[in-house]
Amino acid sequence: MADTPTPRTTAPARSQTREDKHRETTVRVERSAVSLVLERGFDNVTVDLICSQSGISQRTFFNYFKTKNAAIIGAEAPTIDENRARAFIAATGDDLLPDVLTLLSEIGPRAGIDEQLFTDRLRVFGLYPELMHEQMERMTRVTAEITELVYLRLSRSAAAHSAGDADAAFRHGQAELLTHAMLGVVRYMALQWIQGNDATVGAGADHDKSRVDTPTLTESLHRTVELLRRTLSIPGR
Amino acid sequence: MADTPTPRTTAPARSQTREDKHRETTVRVERSAVSLVLERGFDNVTVDLICSQSGISQRTFFNYFKTKNAAIIGAEAPTIDENRARAFIAATGDDLLPDVLTLLSEIGPRAGIDEQLFTDRLRVFGLYPELMHEQMERMTRVTAEITELVYLRLSRSAAAHSAGDADAAFRHGQAELLTHAMLGVVRYMALQWIQGNDATVGAGADHDKSRVDTPTLTESLHRTVELLRRTLSIPGR
DNA sequence: AGGTAACTTGCAGCAACTGCACTTTAGAGT
DNA sequence: ACTCTAAAGTGCAGTTGCTGCAAGTTACCT
Numbered sequence: 001m002a003d004t005p006t007p008r009t010t011a012p013a014r015s016q017t018r019e020d021k022h023r024e025t026t027v028r029v030e031r032s033a034v035s036l037v038l039e040r041g042f043d044n045v046t047v048d049l050i051c052s053q054s055g056i057s058q059r060t061f062f063n064y065f066k067t068k069n070a071a072i073i074g075a076e077a078p079t080i081d082e083n084r085a086r087a088f089i090a091a092t093g094d095d096l097l098p099d100v101l102t103l104l105s106e107i108g109p110r111a112g113i114d115e116q117l118f119t120d121r122l123r124v125f126g127l128y129p130e131l132m133h134e135q136m137e138r139m140t141r142v143t144a145e146i147t148e149l150v151y152l153r154l155s156r157s158a159a160a161h162s163a164g165d166a167d168a169a170f171r172h173g174q175a176e177l178l179t180h181a182m183l184g185v186v187r188y189m190a191l192q193w194i195q196g197n198d199a200t201v202g203a204g205a206d207h208d209k210s211r212v213d214t215p216t217l218t219e220s221l222h223r224t225v226e227l228l229r230r231t232l233s234i235p236g237r
Numbered sequence: 238m239a240d241t242p243t244p245r246t247t248a249p250a251r252s253q254t255r256e257d258k259h260r261e262t263t264v265r266v267e268r269s270a271v272s273l274v275l276e277r278g279f280d281n282v283t284v285d286l287i288c289s290q291s292g293i294s295q296r297t298f299f300n301y302f303k304t305k306n307a308a309i310i311g312a313e314a315p316t317i318d319e320n321r322a323r324a325f326i327a328a329t330g331d332d333l334l335p336d337v338l339t340l341l342s343e344i345g346p347r348a349g350i351d352e353q354l355f356t357d358r359l360r361v362f363g364l365y366p367e368l369m370h371e372q373m374e375r376m377t378r379v380t381a382e383i384t385e386l387v388y389l390r391l392s393r394s395a396a397a398h399s400a401g402d403a404d405a406a407f408r409h410g411q412a413e414l415l416t417h418a419m420l421g422v423v424r425y426m427a428l429q430w431i432q433g434n435d436a437t438v439g440a441g442a443d444h445d446k447s448r449v450d451t452p453t454l455t456e457s458l459h460r461t462v463e464l465l466r467r468t469l470s471i472p473g474r
Numbered sequence: 475a476g477g478t479a480a481c482t483t484g485c486a487g488c489a490a491c492t493g494c495a496c497t498t499t500a501g502a503g504t
Numbered sequence: 505a506c507t508c509t510a511a512a513g514t515g516c517a518g519t520t521g522c523t524g525c526a527a528g529t530t531a532c533c534t
Contacts, residue, residue, distance in 0.1 A: 232469055294515075
């Protein structure tokens with residue numbers, strides 16, 4: 001993404017460039033939205049409330065976010081990191097499943113995201129499943145891209161012994177199927193993770209807002225992959 | 238719920254029992270909604286329009302359906318058929334994957350549904366993915382039940398050589414994971430199917446509303462299972 | 475300093491949805 | 505057949521999410 005290409009002619013240490021301001025208000029509003037939902041419940045939070053809390057007009061709110069929910073679950077549309085995508089295709093063909101999972105789980109939590117906001121949002125997801133579903137739905141928007149990547153990877157590892165059109169079509173089907181199945185697994189992971197987080201939150205007293213032992217994405221990823229491996233060996237016997 | 242236990246004292250061939258009427262108007266409104274969306278586009282169909290078309294007041298509409306979308310995608314909450322559930326658990330442990338898939342794909346299209354309405358709705362799903370997502374989301378509501386069933390099935394086939402608590406927990410994890418993964422596969426199937434249907438619809442002229450060669454649920458199910466089998470043998474090598 | 479385009483905002487309005495109070499009607503008892 | 509009651513249908517008023525338009529305000533460039 002190259003965060004600040006600064007195409008401006010003069011690019012000194014300006015105090016408040018336009019984009020900075022935009023990002024700033026975006027996160028400010030999102031924080032307001034999330035914390036308001038947490039403390040008053042979804043139904044008792046109106047857009048107007050979020051607005052006054054964030055110091056913007058309602059009209060501006062809807063310039064920033066398409067919907068009220070978008071402010072809560074996050075404005076940024078989930079996308080795939082170019083580099084990771086490249087790495088994914090280039091990797092050796094053996095550990096496909098875990099690789100796909102990794103790729104998928106990395107489109108959710110974006111890089112430089114506000115830590116507090118992130119965990120709060122997670123708690124919101126735990127409380128209001130519909131919102132999480134919406135988030136998952138947004139993730140499925142990139143299904144096509146993922147499928148393409150999986151297809152490329154499959155083609156790479158199979159290049160040696162098959163190159164017919166039929167095979168290509170077949171592999172495309174595989175890619176699609178695999179992607180959807182793995183998306184389901186990601187959903188499982190997300191649920192597990194949220195549950196785990198909720199538990200630790202519940203266990204620790206209110207004052208303990210410091211970092212508890214969050215299971216780490218990589219950890220639960222490994223666990224899931226292992227479980228998946230052991231599970232999938234069953235049906236074929 | 239044993240569809241017509243008729244707890245009434247007098248249960249002769251009454252012309253229009255209360256429930257009959259309710260079901261009747263329900264389907265009437267749903268038909269109006271779906272066909273209106275098809276001919277005018279989602280955004281150009283208001284609840285008021287659907288109401289006047291169906292001869293009910295708006296207030297009544299919202300007594301029948303929770304939301305506008307509910308009228309379009311169908312009011313009936315997807316549930317699992319008791320008998321099928323029983324059969325699923327009782328089945329031999331070998332063909333788990335296809336069985337789960339079958340079970341899942343049968344919670345969508347309900348038994349005695351209006352044929353025309355069904356296919357029209359499918360076309361709507363093709364046109365407006367958000368609606369299909371909503372439908373899928375409703376399906377995921379029964380995740381817990383499915384998971385339980387899968388768990389029971391797993392336990393049955395594994396009963397011989399393991400009964401520890403740890404094993405039970407493990408199997409529960411498996412069940413959950415499997416359910417979510419298979420839900421993803423169902424999503425894949427649904428998409429494939431809709432695509433196929435759209436194609437045939439596009440090919441046939443407008444007047445040809447008779448039954449074309451719809452791929453049949455069982456057919457595409459078999460194909461999917463086969464593909465799944467062949468695909469899953471890859472990652473483990 | 476001045477100008478232009480982007481950002482912000484108020485306002486007016488539509489559509490989804492809800493609570494409340496009232497009428498209508500189906501179904502049970504007599 | 506008549507009544508009585510509870511359920512179902514309806515009108516109305518109000519809230520909330522969201523949009524278009526026409527201004528005002530601000531940032532940035534020359």
